[in-house]
Amino acid sequence: MSITVKDMLLMFTDFKIMAxxxxxxxxxxxxxxxxxxxxxxxxxxGEFLITTAYILRDAPMKISELLxxxxxxxxxxxxxxxxxxxxKLPEEVIQKSDELGIxxxxxxxxxxxxxxxxxxxxxxxxxxxxxxxxxxxxHNSFTQMVIKGSNARQxxxxxxxxxxxxxxxxDFKFDKIWNTCPFVNCPNIYLDSSAIDKILEKxxxxxxxxxxxxxxYLVLNIEKSQExxxxxxxxxxxxxxxxxxxxxxxxxxxxxxxxxRDQFILDLIFNNIKxxxxxxxxxxxxxxxxTRGVLVSIIDIDNFKAQYLEKTIxxxxxxxxxxxxxxxxAQNIFHYYMPEAAWTSFTDNIVFLIETDKNNLETTxxxxxxxxxxxxxxxKKSTGFSLTVGTGNFYPCITEAHKSYQDALKAVQIGRxxxxxxxxxxxxxxxxxxxxxxxxxxxxxxxxxxxxxQNLIDYDKNNNTELVKTLWYISKNDWxxxxxxxxxxxxxxxxxxxxxxxxxxxxxxxxxxxxxLNLSLALKLWNIKNR
Numbered sequence: 001m002s003i004t005v006k007d008m009l010l011m012f013t014d015f016k017i018m019a020x021x022x023x024x025x026x027x028x029x030x031x032x033x034x035x036x037x038x039x040x041x042x043x044x045x046g047e048f049l050i051t052t053a054y055i056l057r058d059a060p061m062k063i064s065e066l067l068x069x070x071x072x073x074x075x076x077x078x079x080x081x082x083x084x085x086x087x088k089l090p091e092e093v094i095q096k097s098d099e100l101g102i103x104x105x106x107x108x109x110x111x112x113x114x115x116x117x118x119x120x121x122x123x124x125x126x127x128x129x130x131x132x133x134x135x136x137x138x139h140n141s142f143t144q145m146v147i148k149g150s151n152a153r154q155x156x157x158x159x160x161x162x163x164x165x166x167x168x169x170x171d172f173k174f175d176k177i178w179n180t181c182p183f184v185n186c187p188n189i190y191l192d193s194s195a196i197d198k199i200l201e202k203x204x205x206x207x208x209x210x211x212x213x214x215x216x217y218l219v220l221n222i223e224k225s226q227e228x229x230x231x232x233x234x235x236x237x238x239x240x241x242x243x244x245x246x247x248x249x250x251x252x253x254x255x256x257x258x259x260x261r262d263q264f265i266l267d268l269i270f271n272n273i274k275x276x277x278x279x280x281x282x283x284x285x286x287x288x289x290x291t292r293g294v295l296v297s298i299i300d301i302d303n304f305k306a307q308y309l310e311k312t313i314x315x316x317x318x319x320x321x322x323x324x325x326x327x328x329x330a331q332n333i334f335h336y337y338m339p340e341a342a343w344t345s346f347t348d349n350i351v352f353l354i355e356t357d358k359n360n361l362e363t364t365x366x367x368x369x370x371x372x373x374x375x376x377x378x379x380k381k382s383t384g385f386s387l388t389v390g391t392g393n394f395y396p397c398i399t400e401a402h403k404s405y406q407d408a409l410k411a412v413q414i415g416r417x418x419x420x421x422x423x424x425x426x427x428x429x430x431x432x433x434x435x436x437x438x439x440x441x442x443x444x445x446x447x448x449x450x451x452x453x454q455n456l457i458d459y460d461k462n463n464n465t466e467l468v469k470t471l472w473y474i475s476k477n478d479w480x481x482x483x484x485x486x487x488x489x490x491x492x493x494x495x496x497x498x499x500x501x502x503x504x505x506x507x508x509x510x511x512x513x514x515x516x517l518n519l520s521l522a523l524k525l526w527n528i529k530n531r
Contacts, residue, residue, distance in 0.1 A: 002027035016106040019097035045074030057085040064096040077103040166221035265344035271402035293396040296404035300349035302421040386422035452522035
């Protein structure tokens, strides 16, 4: 426990501050008497050092060196009895005190050392006793709140009442900000991390966490640099403890509810519910409607284990923490734009059930594309991980959700084969890739690719050309050479020359419908293989 130099000066009205007035808020925890020039070697910090300066009477300039030494060990101030052995302090000493910001205090000769030591130590002890009593009162007050099951708002209101400062609590676990008055505002914690950073930069904040788990921040409506009194610090400590207990209670309730909710979603996507009536009755428990049709989207982490081992973040984050952050961010973004969507999560993916109807299907799909693209970008930015998103076909009844789920799984699997990682695929837009995605890697696919495209692949390899790529763009543009030339930023005659060469290498004399089909399929297999 301690008092400030300023508090101590109020106790002795005839003490005078000679220099170092910027250090009046330094903390005094004890009083020591100087009896040797190397006194600093025995100091622990927080001392009000008092002296007659007898040992420095012949070398008053050495007081500057003394100030440096006691400042380095954290002493609070130096008090000197002037007019006894030293009449006046050198100007250099005054300057050094101001420079270091360590108070230099004039003590009248009439004071015995005990006249200073006893009152100061008594004040420190009394302050400690007072703070302990206040701490006990605060502890009892917050303990009663725990017993009564008070919520976060009631806890911060109690803290405001104790320290007379406006309070906010940024709750990361439930994505909410609690305010005693609206001085902190952020519409969505996960979508506006820059707003949170600005709050933390501006206001006095305290972490609310248990070991590695950050639950949120307690924010006081004062400047970040402003110091709190010991009493205020104690109140904040107790409030944080109670907030953690309240959060853990809510998290437990959430986990219990999640287990039942997840089981319901699992029953839907694994076709364990046959009655539409059962679906509607269970859905009402969670505020879901499920009276329209359904689309299922799966957000799947691309090869999580391999990505985790490649990231530097593994040094400070456990894999389960990374997964929780990814799923939490995905869930928050999805629910921000589609609050009615139901969801559950597995080890490496999170599944969303989206209600819609046939008339709004295209609008819903466009919305899903925008949401999932935003999720992919946010996850890549915040964690470095990539995600593949697959969305199944639309089905008019919620009891067919399992079909859309199976479609979404296939979209993820086939999409990765075609596009690699970080893809966004709708099952009904895959076209012939639905078939080719499953054929990829099989012997029949290799034989088909060799039969229709291998000569051109070998030619490119031996001659360092890109004729397969050229043929890909021609096929992509419905065999229109002008359109392919435009997309490749080449002259039409260049594409025409290349195409003639391609036909010669592949021995194509008549580019009929069947040849176009075979080449298109072979090119798609080539595209999958090279991806």
